[in-house]
Amino acid sequence: MALKLKNIIPAILVTVAPVAAFAQASDPAATQIDAYHNAIIEIMKQGKSLGISGRITRFETLVHDYYDMPTMTSLVVGSGWSSASQADRDQAIAALEHHSAVMLASNFVSYGGEQFKTELPVTSRGSDKLVRATITSDKLIYRMRFSQGKWRIVDIISDGVSQLAVQRADFSSTVASNGIPGLVHKLATIDAKTMK
Template sequence: MKPAFRIAALMMAAMPAVAHAEAADPAGRASAYDDAVIGVMKAKLGTAARADRFETVVKTYYDMPTIAGLVAGPAWASASAADKATAIAALTRHSAVSLARNFKDYDGTPFRVDPKVIERGPDRVVKVTIGKDVLYYRMRQSAGSWKIVDVISSGVSNLALQRADLATTIQSGGLQGMAKKLAQLDAVK
């Protein structure tokens, strides 16, 4: 076998092990997410283009159905499948736009992932330091990999903030009302 084919064969044989290792390791998954965020920042795109790129990142690394259900609260249980899908899509876009607004360009500040993962029932909490800022990614197994279900900054849960910010809207307009409000908030200028 030619050397180039041997290398390709070895790489293909190793791929499932790498994917499995990433799924079994919350810190590795958090590091891959951070690398994806840095990659978008390094691309030096405008806000709308960054939001589009971040949407793919969010879909890959966040458990948006779980997040949507937790944000919606009791309204989730009685919502139709179509309304749930609309809420998931709206929150996915909202997360992407938020990332685009907060992570504009990369100044070289490293994202440091603490390999010591905290276990909290089915969840794992991964500490990430970005310069002087400390974030905690609460992660949960979903479809065979670890996905983010919350980001905690300065002791404040992003999930709790979203739920509080949207509670009145959901109570009065359901998941459709929530999606409409998020679309208004996310209008990229």
Template sequence: MMWNRPVWAVVALCALSVTATPAMAQASDPAAQVVDGLDSALIATMKTGGGIAARAHVIGPAVDRAFDLPLMARLSVGPAWTGFSPQEQAGVIAAFRAMSVAQYAANFDSYSGEKFTLTGPVEVRGTDRLVRTTLTGPKGVNEALNYRLRESGGQWKIIDVFYRNAISQLATRRSDFSAVLAKGGAPALISHLNRLAANPK
């Protein structure tokens, strides 16, 4: 597994960690189960080997199950979303998914003994739930990584990831996307996301 990544490449890497050991009190919580299932999917992905395309084929369905990608895309864009045509919205969502899957496939290229542990009880935050985790790296270094989930269509889905208890992936992407949108609107954002998908480093 690669560790020399920019902050949000590391976040993407952490978000799909390798070994889940949830506390008994959490095991039956549906939000915790989403995170646990994501971890299990990464084991298969990392054992796949091969190139990014092969790993993306394995992890793609797990990303679809765990994340509310349409909502994440809309929240990352912000108020400008309502000005997009239906075709532009669909294009952004498709490109957002391609970027997300490619980044996870690129980062999870091998297994080096990482361990992902659910910590503390699942917290209720209004209509959302927060699942706290700790990632233990190959050198025994721990990093806090928390997931915000929201119920959609009867299923809990991840809508944001917090790195080191503070850095919101959603907020970071909104800042990044706003500069792109200011230059060229939805077409520019779609191109930007597709470039990130093609070069997920």
């Protein structure tokens, strides 16, 4: 089953049901990715029996636990983040978190036994860590940052393309025209179409 890695957005790995192959991770960031992979597998093993709503609920918990959504959302919004009210920030974080869960739930539907492998060594880049993973024959890099007591995903890179940068570009005109409320509305519109 071919992956569409260029369509990944935060937490949006597409179309393949992975089997985690442990990296014998001594690095805590790699350990987190192993745990993330296995959590995806557990949801996928329940497949369609959960239904789309059930999968979204499960993936929302996963995104909340493994992603640094405040950092990611601030980077998607860009310069307007610093002047935004706390209420707007909270709404944007919740909207992007839900959106990520919807995308995961719509793409990870059933378990097919494909391999999802975390690779060592982990590379440090400033305060971030880069954890490589192979999904079948495709390569991903998770950029991770220590936040709220553990390493969390802040970006996914495939074919050298930062998915966070893609998201920021995709939503920049919406944010420029209508601010954070416009972004929240745009995400909700996309989610409603995806869930049909």
